Amino acid sequence: MIHYQDCILVTDMDGTLLNSNSKISEKNCKAIEFFKGxxxxxxxxxxxxEKSVATFFKQAKPNAPCIFYNxxxxxxxxxxKFLKTQNVKSKELIEFLxxxxxxxxxxxxxxxxxxxxxxxxxxxxxxxxVVGSTMEFIFADLSEVLNKSWLKVLLAEERDxxxxxxxxxxxxxxxxxxxxxFSADYYFEFVDKGVSKGAMVxxxxxxxxxxxxxxxxxxxxxxxxxxxxxxxxxxxxANAEPEVKAVADMISVTNDNDLIHQIIYHIIPDYFNKRMKxx
Numbered sequence: 001m002i003h004y005q006d007c008i009l010v011t012d013m014d015g016t017l018l019n020s021n022s023k024i025s026e027k028n029c030k031a032i033e034f035f036k037g038x039x040x041x042x043x044x045x046x047x048x049x050e051k052s053v054a055t056f057f058k059q060a061k062p063n064a065p066c067i068f069y070n071x072x073x074x075x076x077x078x079x080x081k082f083l084k085t086q087n088v089k090s091k092e093l094i095e096f097l098x099x100x101x102x103x104x105x106x107x108x109x110x111x112x113x114x115x116x117x118x119x120x121x122x123x124x125x126x127x128x129x130v131v132g133s134t135m136e137f138i139f140a141d142l143s144e145v146l147n148k149s150w151l152k153v154l155l156a157e158e159r160d161x162x163x164x165x166x167x168x169x170x171x172x173x174x175x176x177x178x179x180x181x182f183s184a185d186y187y188f189e190f191v192d193k194g195v196s197k198g199a200m201v202x203x204x205x206x207x208x209x210x211x212x213x214x215x216x217x218x219x220x221x222x223x224x225x226x227x228x229x230x231x232x233x234x235x236x237x238a239n240a241e242p243e244v245k246a247v248a249d250m251i252s253v254t255n256d257n258d259l260i261h262q263i264i265y266h267i268i269p270d271y272f273n274k275r276m277k278x279x
Contacts, residue, residue, distance in 0.1 A: 002269045005039025008064060008210060009268075010201060010227065011260060012219035013046040013053070014184070016237055017060070019256045024059050031261040032060045040264075041213070043067070043204070045197045045227055047152075047183045049112065050075050051136070065204060069112060070181075070189055070223050071196040072151040074203065084203065085114060087149045088178060088192040096172040097142065100155065100165045107165070108156040110137065113148050120145060153190040154183075162188040183223045198226025205230075214271075216263060220244060220255065233271060235263060 011017045019025055036042055042060070044053065045067035053068075057077065065083055066075050074084040090111075100107055101121055108125040111118045117137040119125065155162055166188060169175050178190045201217060204210055217224075217231035220240040228234030228248050236248035237259045245251050253262050 002038075002272050004035055004268065006213055007035075007268060008041040008043060008204070008213050008215045009035060009260075009263065010043045010045050010064075010067070010204075010215060010217040010231070012197075012221070012224050012227075013044060013048060013056070015220035015239060016218055016224075016255050017044070017260060018056075024056060025258050025261075027258040028260040029059045031258075031264040035264045036063050041210070045201065045217070045219070045224075046070075047154075047187075047189065047223060049117065050077075064210075065207075067197055067200045067204075069151045070183060070191055071198070071200045072191050073114075074200055082114065084200075085149075085151065086192050086195050087151060088153065088190055088195070090146060090148075090150045092172075092174065092177045093150075093153060093190060094142070094146070096168060096174060097153070099168060099172075101142075104157065104161055104165070106157060107161060110154040110156070111140075111145050111148075112151045112154070113145075114151065118145050151191070155188045156186055159185050162186070181223045183221060189223070196226045197224060198228075198230045201227050201230050216268060216271075218252075218259065218263060233267070235267060 017024060032042055041064035043062050043064040043066050047070040050068050062077050066077055068075055072086050073082060076083050097109060105124060107121060109121045111120055118140040119137050120140055120142045155165055177193055179193055179195050180190045183189050205215060215231040216233045217227050218235040219227055220237050222241060222243060225244055225247050234248045236245045236251050237255050238251055239254040253259055
């Protein structure tokens with residue numbers, strides 16, 4: 001017997017739930033509805049904001065709290081409210097950001113708060129990694145956002161420039177005061193120390209409504225590693241980064257081959273069948 005009602009399925013979006021055309025396949029949508037209809041809890045864990053995913057949720061609406069801003073937020077989609085937020089300490093980042101802005105004029109820096117997404121590097125920084133984004137933003141000077149509560153900071157540029165920025169972390173003691181990672185080859189992000197998708201999945205598991213449930217989690221990039229490690233079953237798509245595959249319990253099909261359908265109709269049933277046989 002497949003006990004979907006005992007399961008939580010947590011999925012990353014880009015490179016995982018979404019295919020290469022940034023769409024949720026029809027097979028994945030139908031599988032998600034089947035999973036929820038049989039008692040399963042479906043959740044998203046993404047670096048995106050709650051506003052930027054609304055169009056996707058018309059197809060695959062979650063029925064469990066979702067993780068946004070790469071772990072800085074736990075959000076109740078049904079109630080449209082924040083259940084938990086954890087802010088990065090802006091004062092720790094100020095001098096580092098000023099240094100990077102001065103040296104790399106094409107670097108785009110975004111500051112995310114619960115209500116707005118600010119670009120603090122001006123119009124000259126609208127590189128191709130930002131222009132292609134559908135996320136709304138407003139321009140602001142760094143001084144204008146200092147007193148706001150920052151959920152995360154994102155640097156967008158070519159990988160070699162971001163690596164040079166990363167090399168400055170020790171100079172500003174950011175290795176010890178922030179959690180930082182690549183969420184794509186062209187995105188380098190900062191959240192508060194201890195914040196991650198994995199940490200928020202742990203927090204979800206501690207909620208009374210999810211006590212004893214089995215967590216299946218899937219993701220493809222470095223910011224998904226801890227989430228796969230803390231899940232009961234961590235699944236990497238075949239298109240995942242090598243470091244992600246190395247920590248996963250199993251590797252499945254690519255995001256272009258209906259990964260979520262594969263998890264719901266094959267991986268989860270196989271898990272319960274093996275449990276019943278005592279394997």
